[in-house]
Amino acid sequence: MLGNRKRPMNAARKLACVVVLAVCAVSLAANWLAPAGYAKQFREAPSAPPSRQHLLGTDEVGRDRFARVLYGTRISLLLAPASALVSTVLAALVGGLAGYLGGIWLRLARGFTDLFLSLPWLFLLITVRAILPLNVSPLVSVLITFLVLGLLGWAASARVLSTSADALRNSDFVLQARASGLHGSRLFLVHVLPNLKPVLYAQFWISIPVFILSEANLGILGLGVAEPLPSWGSLLRELEGLISFREEPWRLVPLLLLMVVMTSFQLLLSNQEASV
Amino acid sequence: MNGNKNRVGRRTFLRFLLPCVLLCLSLASGSAFSQNGGELHGHAQPAVGPVSPANKFWFNSKLKADPYRPDAALERLQNDGFHPQNGALLDKAGNVVEFSIVTNAGSKPRERMAVMVQEDLGKLGIKVNVVPLDFRSLIERISQKFNYEAAILGFRNVDLDPSGQMNIWLSSAEDHAWNPQQKPETAWEGEIDRLMRAQASTTDPNQRKQNFDRVQEIVAEQAPILYLVNQNALSAVSAAVEGANPGILTPQTFWNAERLTLNATTRASR
Numbered sequence: 001m002l003g004n005r006k007r008p009m010n011a012a013r014k015l016a017c018v019v020v021l022a023v024c025a026v027s028l029a030a031n032w033l034a035p036a037g038y039a040k041q042f043r044e045a046p047s048a049p050p051s052r053q054h055l056l057g058t059d060e061v062g063r064d065r066f067a068r069v070l071y072g073t074r075i076s077l078l079l080a081p082a083s084a085l086v087s088t089v090l091a092a093l094v095g096g097l098a099g100y101l102g103g104i105w106l107r108l109a110r111g112f113t114d115l116f117l118s119l120p121w122l123f124l125l126i127t128v129r130a131i132l133p134l135n136v137s138p139l140v141s142v143l144i145t146f147l148v149l150g151l152l153g154w155a156a157s158a159r160v161l162s163t164s165a166d167a168l169r170n171s172d173f174v175l176q177a178r179a180s181g182l183h184g185s186r187l188f189l190v191h192v193l194p195n196l197k198p199v200l201y202a203q204f205w206i207s208i209p210v211f212i213l214s215e216a217n218l219g220i221l222g223l224g225v226a227e228p229l230p231s232w233g234s235l236l237r238e239l240e241g242l243i244s245f246r247e248e249p250w251r252l253v254p255l256l257l258l259m260v261v262m263t264s265f266q267l268l269l270s271n272q273e274a275s276v
Numbered sequence: 277m278n279g280n281k282n283r284v285g286r287r288t289f290l291r292f293l294l295p296c297v298l299l300c301l302s303l304a305s306g307s308a309f310s311q312n313g314g315e316l317h318g319h320a321q322p323a324v325g326p327v328s329p330a331n332k333f334w335f336n337s338k339l340k341a342d343p344y345r346p347d348a349a350l351e352r353l354q355n356d357g358f359h360p361q362n363g364a365l366l367d368k369a370g371n372v373v374e375f376s377i378v379t380n381a382g383s384k385p386r387e388r389m390a391v392m393v394q395e396d397l398g399k400l401g402i403k404v405n406v407v408p409l410d411f412r413s414l415i416e417r418i419s420q421k422f423n424y425e426a427a428i429l430g431f432r433n434v435d436l437d438p439s440g441q442m443n444i445w446l447s448s449a450e451d452h453a454w455n456p457q458q459k460p461e462t463a464w465e466g467e468i469d470r471l472m473r474a475q476a477s478t479t480d481p482n483q484r485k486q487n488f489d490r491v492q493e494i495v496a497e498q499a500p501i502l503y504l505v506n507q508n509a510l511s512a513v514s515a516a517v518e519g520a521n522p523g524i525l526t527p528q529t530f531w532n533a534e535r536l537t538l539n540a541t542t543r544a545s546r
Contacts, residue, residue, distance in 0.1 A: 129409075136405060138405070227391045
């Protein structure tokens with residue numbers, strides 16, 4: 001296959017990998033680490049500072065911030081890859097097939113992709129969310145939010161994939177395969193798709209932090225994951241109206257966590273991109 | 277800094293299209309916002325109607341806010357045929373009681389209030405879905421499509437006089453959102469129409485007060501709107517400023533801007 005060389009991970013990338021895995025593991029252990037739960041409101045202690053009972057204090061309605069950070073991390077880190085998967089599959093279908101078929105199909109797909117990319121995605125997301133049914137459970141609303149992100153986020157990857165598939169279609173080994181009698185789906189599945197895999201992987205990994213940030217953007221606007229479920233976006237909203245970082249530094253934890261995880265993803269991605 | 281706080285007629289309310297559970301919900305959710313600090317950090321009082329107690333002449337002092345009594349709420353619901361089952365509240369026909377509350381995304385206090393209502397009603401087995409929407413979509417649903425079940429919004433009185441609320445209480449008015457754009461749908465709405473017109477067409481303040489007191493009583497009984505809190509208005513004035521006398525109406529601090537001056541020490545230091 002083309003572009004299958006791999007480079008050994010350097011120390012920074014290993015550290016990044018460990019950080020992402022550790023954050024995932026801790027968030028998955030939220031049930032044990034934060035038995036208070038993300039929704040229970042301790043009305044007698046709103047906006048409380050850190051204590052033994054509430055390691056990161058409580059939010060404005062008295063919910064345990066540590067529990068909300070753990071559960072929010074779980075939601076953001078588990079569902080962003082799901083969105084990335086949806087968008088990568090769509091990108092492979094649109095971009096990969098168009099690139100493989102070439103001609104009018106490629107031009108149509110590129111035109112459609114360009115049109116899609118020119119849409120203001122934030123307003124598109126807000127519009128899509130506004131027309132969704134109101135009576136859905138918070139869990140379903142989370143799934144819908146990330147599904148919508150996935151369904152709207154395929155265009156950039158599709159452009160990359162269409163270009164790669166177009167290059168493969170015109171490559172010598174595909175020409176030889178055609179000359180040997182291979183056509184249609186078999187040629188695509190046996191020779192083209194395996195060579196698109198590195199690009200697909202790269203697009204998948206690149207999409208994850210994009211979707212994490214997209215959800216965070218929606219959450220900051222109050223349009224992300226439905227209450228009482230937490231996410232990094234809704235947790236970052238707490239920073240609104242923060243008067244002094246010095247007085248309440250624990251409120252910065254979600255922001256720091258987001259920065260650390262995004263940096264780790266970038267370090268991992270630089271390795272991934274180099275291997276493509 | 278010198279602080280000064282006053283109650284004002286700025287109210288946040290919950291609007292329902294589910295009259296069957298209105299009064300019980302007010303028992304279950306009404307007062308949580310000012311107790312123990314809560315979302316508004318103690319700077320609010322439970323509301324009882326469309327007029328703040330700060331508006332001493334027009335406020336109907338006979339009305340009292342419902343205390344937080346979930347047991348009483350559940351009892352009243354059970355008297356009306358609702359019954360809890362496996363942690364959920366069911367109606368007579370066995371349907372799970374569930375509704376959504378829409379509010380405008382970006383308003384943290386309202387979103388937090390919705391979350392508190394969600395938690396309080398969850399204790400009765402009522403499932404509440406909180407849905408923040410962008411403001412345009414929210415207003416479209418409430419005033420054009422009427423496609424919602426409950427909404428948390430805030431009214432701000434532009435006038436101390438109740439005639440400033442005609443756009444809400446008259447059944448033909450634009451902001452009469454519960455039975456919108458029609459003639460009086462119910463007898464009590466017809467009664468409010470009559471009383472509001474009567475108070476607006478007389479100059480006798482006592483007669484007007486009597487009419488509007490009755491309007492407030494009808495609103496409290498029928499609860500087309502659940503009034504949640506009367507927020508305090510907080511004004512902060514630098515110690516270097518003299519002549520400040522914050523009022524209860526906007527602009528609270530600057531209504532006497534022509535009399536605000538820097539004190540002698542500050543002037544000398546400049």
